[in-house]
Amino acid sequence: MHRRTFLKQSGSAAIGLAAAGTRLLAQQSDRPIRTALVGAGWYGKTDLFHLMQVAPIDVVGLCDVDQQMAAEAAALVSTRQASGKRPPTYGDYRKLLKDQAPEVVLVGTPDHWHCLPVVEACKAGADVYVQKPISYDVVEGQAMVAAARKYGRTVQVGLERRSTPHLLEARDRYLLSGVMGKIGFIDIHSYYGSHRGFKPAGQVPSHMDWEQYVGPASWVNYHPDIHPRSWRHRREFSNGQTGDLCVHFFDLIRYFMGLGWPKRIASTGGSYMRSEGTHVNVHDTQNTLFEYDDLQVVWTQKNWGTSPDKDYPWGATIY
Incomplete structure (x- = not known):
């Protein structure tokens, strides 16, 4: 299987950023695609195991700065990949790229x-699937984008709601069919709660390279609540719910409605x-307003209040 076909069949929606004329492999084959994972936490493993279900990979x-997490992921991989091999683990993605190509x-x-x-993966000749944002x-x-174009690589961004079956069915049945008529207003929202505060700073675990974890961000002392799942509550590492759920649902609405970029944004x-x-x-x-010629899209994010749908704290409501 060609590696680009493999990426397109990964089961998660993506935005291709490859330049025209990107080279193709000389021949398609059924050999396993040499695959590496950088970031072996919850969603990294999820993406990797989904790929195992749809294409032959080796x-x-x-790579992970948490040695314990990397070891646990390697053990799981050995039970799921066809070869049964346990992949080597790394604390530095650059060494992984150099050693394993x-x-x-x-x-x-x-x-x-x-x-x-x-x-660096593009520079090393690899195609890439990166989680959103x-x-x-x-x-x-x-x-x-410049690296993908310079090195002729395909980079895809994980925006899986573009390929979620029931969402695509709703688009076809209610939007593309014209049943809903003219759409004038869309509310995308998250009423998802978050930490009110972290535990006091603690000792960095022996299996954790905290300096490498912080990496290019502004320095933050270790807190046991940040890793592995609550890093989104620090601006040094993320843009909060706007960088998470807003990205998902704004992309979904743009895709469903065939929208380009808004004329104005106010927040x-x-x-x-x-x-x-x-x-x-x-x-x-x-609260953010994305303004189009004949449509307004509003992003509402609150850690308080009530979602329009009592069963789901986040979503999109189309009017």
């Missing part, structure tokens, strides 16, 4: 670590529901 390396690299790190592994900020995203927000002294520093409230 997992040649795993993967053809495909999955990046499932926290957001602040998306850019550098993607750029593509980058921590616009400048990093531009660098990633306001802040932290109103947390006590002073908390280590959480992302906003708990944000």
Whole structure:
């Protein structure tokens, strides 16, 4: 199987960023694709195991700054890949790229670590699947696009709601059919709660390279709540719910409605529901207007209040 076909069949929606004329392999084959994972946490493993279900791959390396997490992932991989091999683990993605020369690299790190592994993987000749958001900020995203084009690589961004069956069915049945008529307003929202505060700073575990975890971000002392799942509550590592669920649903709406970029964007927000002294520093409230010629899309993010659908704290409501 060609590695580009493999990526397209990965089961998660993506945005291709390859330049025209990107080279193709000389021949298609059924040999396993040499695949590596950078960021072996929950979603990194999820993406990797999904790929195992749809294409023949040979997992040649795993990278994570948490040695324990990497070892646990390697053990799982050995039970799931056809060869039964346990892939070697690394604490530095650059050494993995040099030692293993993967053809495909999955990046499932926290957001602040998306850019550098993607750029280096492209430079090393690998195609890349990176979780959304593509980058921590616009400048990093531009660098990633430039690297994909410079080195002729395919980079795909994990926006899986584009390929979620029931959402595509709803699009076809209600939007594309014209049943809903003219759409004038869309509310995308998250009323998902977050930490009110972290535990006091603790000792860095012996299996954790905290300095490498912080990496290109501004320095943050280790807190046991940040890793592995609550890094989104620090601005140094993410853009909070706006960089998470807003990306998902704004992309979904743009895809469903065939929208380009908005004419104007206005946003306001802040932290109103947390006590002073908390280590959480992302906003708990944000309201953003994306304005088009004949449509307004509003992003509402609150760690308080009530979602329009009592059963789901996040979603999109189309009017």
